[in-house]
Amino acid sequence: MSGQTVVPGAQIQQLKGAKSTAAQATGGRRERPWKRAGIHAILIVATVIAVFPVIRVLGVALRPGDRLLDPEFELIPKGATLDAFHHVLFETPLVQWLFNSLLITVGTSVIGVIIAATSAYAFSRYKFPGRGVGLTALLVTQLIPAAMLLVPIYILAVQLDLISTYRGLVVAYSVTSVPFSIWILKGYYDTIPIDLEEAARIDGCSQLEAFWRVLLPLSTPALSIVFLFNFLAAWSEYFAASILVGSREDLLTWTLGLQRFQAQFQTQWADLSAASIIISIPVVALFLFSSKYLISGITLGGVKG
Amino acid sequence: MFDPSAASNAIIDVGATLLIIAAVVGAVEGLLYLVLVRWLKARLAVPIMLLAPAVLGLLALNLYPLLWELNVSFTKMGLRNFFDPGFLGLTAKRNIFVGLENYVNVFTQPILQEAGFFQLFGQTVIWTATNVILHVTFGMGLALCLNRPLRGRGLYRALIILPWAIPAFISLQIWRTEYNQQFGAVNQLLGLIGIAPIPWLSDSFWNFVAMILANVWLGVPFMMVIILGGLQSISAEYYEAAAMDGASSWQAFRSITLPLLRPVLTPAIILGTVWTFNNINVSFFINQNELETSDILVTGLFRAAFQYSRYGFAAAFAFVIFAMLLVFTVFYIRRTRALRGAYE
Numbered sequence: 001m002s003g004q005t006v007v008p009g010a011q012i013q014q015l016k017g018a019k020s021t022a023a024q025a026t027g028g029r030r031e032r033p034w035k036r037a038g039i040h041a042i043l044i045v046a047t048v049i050a051v052f053p054v055i056r057v058l059g060v061a062l063r064p065g066d067r068l069l070d071p072e073f074e075l076i077p078k079g080a081t082l083d084a085f086h087h088v089l090f091e092t093p094l095v096q097w098l099f100n101s102l103l104i105t106v107g108t109s110v111i112g113v114i115i116a117a118t119s120a121y122a123f124s125r126y127k128f129p130g131r132g133v134g135l136t137a138l139l140v141t142q143l144i145p146a147a148m149l150l151v152p153i154y155i156l157a158v159q160l161d162l163i164s165t166y167r168g169l170v171v172a173y174s175v176t177s178v179p180f181s182i183w184i185l186k187g188y189y190d191t192i193p194i195d196l197e198e199a200a201r202i203d204g205c206s207q208l209e210a211f212w213r214v215l216l217p218l219s220t221p222a223l224s225i226v227f228l229f230n231f232l233a234a235w236s237e238y239f240a241a242s243i244l245v246g247s248r249e250d251l252l253t254w255t256l257g258l259q260r261f262q263a264q265f266q267t268q269w270a271d272l273s274a275a276s277i278i279i280s281i282p283v284v285a286l287f288l289f290s291s292k293y294l295i296s297g298i299t300l301g302g303v304k305g
Numbered sequence: 306m307f308d309p310s311a312a313s314n315a316i317i318d319v320g321a322t323l324l325i326i327a328a329v330v331g332a333v334e335g336l337l338y339l340v341l342v343r344w345l346k347a348r349l350a351v352p353i354m355l356l357a358p359a360v361l362g363l364l365a366l367n368l369y370p371l372l373w374e375l376n377v378s379f380t381k382m383g384l385r386n387f388f389d390p391g392f393l394g395l396t397a398k399r400n401i402f403v404g405l406e407n408y409v410n411v412f413t414q415p416i417l418q419e420a421g422f423f424q425l426f427g428q429t430v431i432w433t434a435t436n437v438i439l440h441v442t443f444g445m446g447l448a449l450c451l452n453r454p455l456r457g458r459g460l461y462r463a464l465i466i467l468p469w470a471i472p473a474f475i476s477l478q479i480w481r482t483e484y485n486q487q488f489g490a491v492n493q494l495l496g497l498i499g500i501a502p503i504p505w506l507s508d509s510f511w512n513f514v515a516m517i518l519a520n521v522w523l524g525v526p527f528m529m530v531i532i533l534g535g536l537q538s539i540s541a542e543y544y545e546a547a548a549m550d551g552a553s554s555w556q557a558f559r560s561i562t563l564p565l566l567r568p569v570l571t572p573a574i575i576l577g578t579v580w581t582f583n584n585i586n587v588s589f590f591i592n593q594n595e596l597e598t599s600d601i602l603v604t605g606l607f608r609a610a611f612q613y614s615r616y617g618f619a620a621a622f623a624f625v626i627f628a629m630l631l632v633f634t635v636f637y638i639r640r641t642r643a644l645r646g647a648y649e
Contacts (some may be wrong), residue, residue: 004565006521014510017436026641031488036455039450039453040455042446042447042450043447043450043451043455043461043465045463045533046443046447046461047461047464047465048465049468049522050465050467050468050522050526051464051467052490053476053479053480053483053490053522054467056479056483056490057479061564082598088422091308093308093512094548095307095313096307096312097636097643098317099307102439103315103319104319107319107323108323111323112325113324114360114486115358116361118355118356118358118359119355119356119358120352122352122355122356126351126352128349128352128353132574132648134356135647135648137363138363138542139634139644140631141363141367141578142576143579143627143631143634144367144371144583144627145583145585145602145606145623145626145627145630146583146585146603147603147606147607147610147611147623148370148371148606148620148623148626148627149366149367149370150607150610150611151374151377151610151616151619151620152369152370152373152374152377153366155372155373156370157371165318166315166318167318167321168318169323170319170322170323170326171322171326171362171365172366174326174362174364175359175365175366175367176366178359178362178363179363183647186647186648198407202373204373207351212405232472235472235475236474236475237473238474238586239585239607243404246554249386250311250314250315251315251318255474255632258475258478259476269409269482272478273514274531276475276478276479279472279475280470280471280475280497281471282510283470283471284471287466287470288463288470291462291463291466294466294530295533296534296537298530298531298534
């Protein structure tokens with residue numbers, strides 16, 4: 001047997017959830033038109049506030065060089081040009097920085113998800129001494145201020161000769177999001193009935209096969225969200241990158257590169273804006289891609305299935 | 306400009322590290338297998354093997370640094386005494402042990418040139434409370450709006466999530482630009498309704514307000530998504546029953562939505578509080594290391610360590626911050642019994 005033939009419990013819940021929302025909050029009544037209009041108005045205002053800075057940046061990026069400090073609000077400025085995009089892509093090391101960041105981020109996110117997925121399985125499916133303490137310890141790691149870890153990690157990296165290479169950074173990023181990921185995944189595994197794995201074992205799967213072929217495929221929403229969190233954390237990290245690889249020009253990640261960019265060209269707003277848009281594209285794409293899991297994948301708290 | 310040789314160096318560097326991680330994990334697992342499965346035939350061999358990589362990583366990157374900081378917090382390690390502190394500074398090449406002096410100094414002496422502990426603490430409390438309250442309020446409002454049949458629901462949701470999707474590093478630079486007194490959009494918009502330009506970046510009060518506004522913009526989408534997830538798990542039958550009993554929508558919200566949302570909301574509030582309390586990004590990038598007087602505790606900590614290089618003092622300061630957060634979290638979790646389901 002395989003995981004695909006089983007009707008996934010979590011997904012049934014999702015379907016139920018989706019259907020019930022339709023009638024929810026209204027109690028089945030039709031809403032009055034003015035109420036409907038009011039809700040649209042609230043949502044439109046929120047959307048404008050959320051999108052406004054993005055539109056501004058796009059406008060600035062498209063401006064021709066002589067009108068950078070124009071205080072006008074225009075969606076597409078007069079004489080719009082893609083010069084700034086061309087400049088940052090072909091005449092600055094932006095592509096190099098993006099390449100470095102993408103390489104590190106994808107590598108560490110994959111490792112982080114694997115580590116978290118297996119540990120969460122142990123927390124969800126086994127009772128062992130120290131389980132409660134372990135879960136609490138994971139929570140406590142979330143309380144440590146980042147600045148508290150920077151000095152010791154820097155000193156440790158110097159002692160182990162991990163400065164000015166990606167080695168230290170890759171290890172650090174791989175572990176950073178693990179505690180939070182374990183909590184999310186453990187919460188999600190808990191909502192999937194153990195009967196499914198037991199059925200698979202009766203059909204001759206080993207325990208690890210049952211995990212790999214039944215539980216993991218059913219946990220796609222949570223796994224996607226955890227990958228997204230790992231990716232976001234590593235992609236826009238600045239402080240650790242700055243102390244570990246900040247001294248090597250060819251190893252800069254985009255956060256470090258952009259910081260230099262800004263120091264060098266204080267007034268090149270068009271270039272900075274164009275770079276910002278290019279940098280945001282991969283994450284926004286990832287967000288849109290995983291948006292269908294975004295709401296069902298995070299199970300905070302003790303929601304039981 | 307793209308330098309293929311630098312790129313291949315990067316690939317080799319990252320690839321080698323991934324291989325090393327895989328090799329170390331493989332070796333540890335192999336060893337555990339031999340010892341636990343073959344030799345001891347331990348009942349708990351599988352969970353131990355599953356947990357081993359995470360435990361190793363967290364010991365190296367969380368526990369070790371914490372112990373190191375604890376050790377250094379009893380010394381006067383700093384730029385002038387920058388050498389291996391040994392055990393409590395006692396076994397270093399010069400005795401730099403100071404006992405609890407650093408911990409006393411956190412409360413009695415200025416932490417930065419222009420700010421002391423209680424100012425930073427007060428600002429952190431205001432910063433955290435304001436942000437979390439506004440995140441939850443706006444997040445709840447928007448989630449309630451979106452949790453109903455509505456034309457364009459998916460589009461609204463995708464666009465409102467945008468502040469979460471854009472890297473904070475970028476959006477905070479954008480906000481900083483828009484806070485520019487002369488050219489920034491914020492003052493220009495305020496000018497349209499006749500408000501004089503506000504010195505967002507040079508006055509510590511307005512800088513603090515600017516930080517909060519930017520962080521509210523950043524944090525609402527996360528709260529909205531969490532609450533939306535919670536709302537969708539509430540069965541419509543409750544609302545139908547309430548409607549039949551003639552309950553108003555406010556009554557339904559008070560006695561159905563809020564109580565049933567609690568298992569989701571309480572952990573989200575704890576997480577939000579901790580993240581906001583520890584959020585160094587907003588203060589660091591909006592302020593760009595200019596005004597000490599609008600700092601919060603964690604930016605003060607960053608300055609104490611990296612700008613003033615008082616490592617011993619910064620370590621003690623870090624433990625004070627960590628302890629406060631720990632006490633708050635334990636108290637809040639006990640009070641609300643927020644995580645009881647997770648430990649079953």
